[in-house]
Amino acid sequence: METVGIIFLVFVIFLVVIIALSCVKIVPQASAYVIERLGAYQGTWSVGIHFKVPFIDRVARKVLLKEQVVDFAPQPVITKDNVTMRIDTVVFYQITDPKLFAYGVENPIMAIENLTATTLRNIIGDLELDQTLTSRETINTKMRATLDTATDPWGIKVNRVELKNIIPPAAIQDAMEKQMKAERERREAILIAEGEKKSAILRAEGKKESLILEAEAEKSAAILRAEAKKEATIKEAEGQAEAILNIQKANANGLRFLKEAEPDNAVLQLKSLEAFGKAANGKATKIIIPSEIQGIAGLVKSLTEVGASDEKEMIEDSVGKES
Secondary structure, eight states, rough: OHHHHHHHHHHHHHHHHHHHHHHHHOOOOOEEEEEEETEEEEEEEEEEEEOOOTTTTTEEEEEOOOOOEEEEEEEEEETTOEEEEEEEEEEEEEEEEHHHHHHSSSSSHHHHHHHHHHHHHHHTTTTTHHHHOOOOHHHHHHHHHHHHHHHHHGGOOOOOOOEEEEOOOHHHHHHHHHHHHHHHHHHHHHHHHHHHHHHHHHHHHHHHHHHHHHHHHHHHHHHHHHHHHHHHHHHHHHHHHHHHHHHHHHHHHHHHHHHHHOOOHHHHHHHHHHHHHHHHTTOOOOOOOHHHHHHHHHHHHHHHHOOOOOOOHHHHHHHHHHH
């Protein structure tokens, strides 16, 4: 009997320890526990150690408070211009109220997925195909605002909504590829034309600059030739002026020497006759001789006769000596 009592006591103690340990709960970081007492909401446990009443309290739900990501399968949608396409979305959400999350909706993730699909169909139904492909940011903003408002009663905050992929029909994809190919070919043709245009412009500018340089070179050569001719003319004029100056100086020196010699009237009249001969220069057909010079003519004639007689006498003397 004593052995049975000891075993029973040990069992009771072990059971009490197990029950006590099961009543101690530690809530980890970024988590929350929803507690129910006799099936009714009792409270929400945050981070730390907590104790519950055995057999009365229970942990109804463990809620993760981190931001979570859910990727939904592609949803078929129809655009405003009746093009059917498939779009898959990615939703970033975070639980802000564990009580509302536990009691607000039966399956929150499925509810968000269905709400995302209906919202996406409503937004895409107001857009055409081209707008759908180019308005991702607008679609994301509208979907986030709609989902965030709808999920507030569930204790969920939708932080971001992204369109992961837009899959148009195969025929539309082929048409888009052809359009993109045509656009690339058009851009290529434009680039080639612009390149040829720039090349032609550069060649024309090069030719223009070449002609300008040639004209400037010819202009510079003409200027140099004109300056050289000018310098030569100036030098020639200076030489002529110097020669005239030297002649005038010589004449002045002759006059000065003549004046210093104090010649008589006969010499002066003779010089006048020489000057008159130079003035005539053998080209005049009619010469008017002043009266003063006529007297000189007789003097010259007599001098000529005297010279001739003296020369005749000298010749006769030489002949007599030879005989």
